[in-house]
Amino acid sequence: MSKPKVFIDGQEGTTGLQIHERLAGREDIELLVIDPDKRKDLTERKRLINEADLVFLCLPDAAAVEAVGLIENSRTRVIDASTAHRTAPGWVYGFPELYKDPAQTLGAARFVANPGCHATGFLSAVAPLVSMRILPKDYPITCFSLTGYSGGGKKMIAQYESQDKGEELYSPRVYGTTLKHKHLPEMQRISGLDNPPVFTPVVDDYYKGMATTVFFHNRYLVGQPTAKELGLILMTYYANQPLISVAPYSEEPAYLAANTLAGTDRLELTVSGHEGQAIVTARFDNLGKGASGAAVQNMNLMLGFEMTAGLAL
Template identity: 50%
Template sequence: MRKPKIFIDGEAGTTGLQIRGRLQGRNDLQLLSIDPAKRKDEAERKRLINEADVAILCLPDEAAKATLSLLENPQTRILDASSAHRVAEGWVYGFPELGPEQPERIRQARFVANPGCYPTGVIALLRPLVDAGLLPSSFAASVSAISGYSGGGRPLIEAMEGQGTHRLAGAYRAYGLELTHKHLPEMTLYSRLERPPIFTPAVARFRQGMLDFIPVHLWALPKKVHGAELHEVLAQRYQGQRFVRVMPLETYAQHHPVLDPQALNGTNLLELFVFENPQQEQALLVARFDNLGKGASGAAVQNLDLMLGLEGPYTYEYLGD
């Protein structure tokens, strides 16, 4: 039986290496690889892209856009791991858990855009609550998030691990303080919000792992909502999902939780939490996942398998370097 051919364009980058690591050793795929000496050879890249059944683009945004001009084989499908096409017309958003119809849309699509890391948790939390009417589309969302330094790509990884210029002198750095970020359009569109959230990301001195936080002033919502209702909607939406877990409802009076952002590293899992302080009529929505797993390469492999109809037997765990 013929094995699907996969070409990772940009396999030497952080996401490309992680995807290749997850695919290495599988006997149901044929990985095409470019000679390292020809990585910048456009003719060789063009040949491999058009030989592949699926080409995975692990490139900067502008390079990903330019690569589409090399596409000549009408049978070659594209999975873009950059942020270039996440809200573009003609592309299917590669978050299979977005809704019941999304896996089939991904299976049938020629062009699939892999989600961004931060938006994966934000959309997973907000979209079901907006769909259910517990949060209005006009909800004034604020999102704070923290990521391991691998989210900064090779330059920051090399700096943090002793190569190049040291870029993070302390344990924690907030950024995006100009209140613009390339992830905002997909957060807004796929969460079904009328306006972009205020988004304040941060990077910390650990390699990978991610937490997204969304506070909710329950008292300010148009209709009375309890934390248990938010939790129930999320639990119903993701019931039976393989890679999304809705964790038990917690209240301030019951438990003082400590969340380790690195707990899901090496997996394709996404955990969703609802914490509530009933006395203050406040809730906190939290998503935890691996920014290189469900936030990037793990999601890419999940999408690839959907595109190829191979999603059955794999756990999408990757415990390599």
């Protein structure tokens, strides 16, 4: 049986490079490579897209929509890493752990939208609680998400790694202050909430790693679970998941470093607090489970491979 042919459209970007790094040594796929001089050649891209069994789109939103329009067959499957299709009809949202049977759901999908990094952290904590009817759909959620600067792409990476960068880049910077961040539509839609969360991201002077934190007043949750009980609920939900785990509950104060899982493709939830209040913090690599690692996980399921093949656990 021939190996599936895979093409990364936009391989030169941060996400594309990380996907290529995870696939380059794989012997169970054939990786199609575009000539560097032709990476913006529409004809050559179209040829490779239609030759491939599966295409990763690591492109700006408009270019991703254009690339889908280049498909002239009923066979080529797509994983889009852009924001363009995350709430679009006909696209499956690529967060395997939120499905009862991810191998079936993603295995049968032709078009898969890879989640945003901030959305991944938010949904890992919120979506299970909504689905289990512990978190009311009308609950006014608040969330902040700390990320390394690699999440901003090549331009931001160049700013932070410049020898003459401004003093402001040495400290955390809150952004998205209009409260209209581009991940909000998927955060609301996929979680099942009636309203989007009040959400602010923060970027800091380190390369990669994320800490996304969601806040709860326990008395408004069904059953009024304590923080410890909330941790056990999430631990049960993610039991036997190879890429998402829940840390044991502790009453001791702790520092949760955002870059703890940098270099891995997994995510860990930490539930903290007491009887009346709780926070759930998701820590993961914004380039791993937050982007390229998640994309490869989705590819594995779509092509019938072991879900964790080629990933760093």
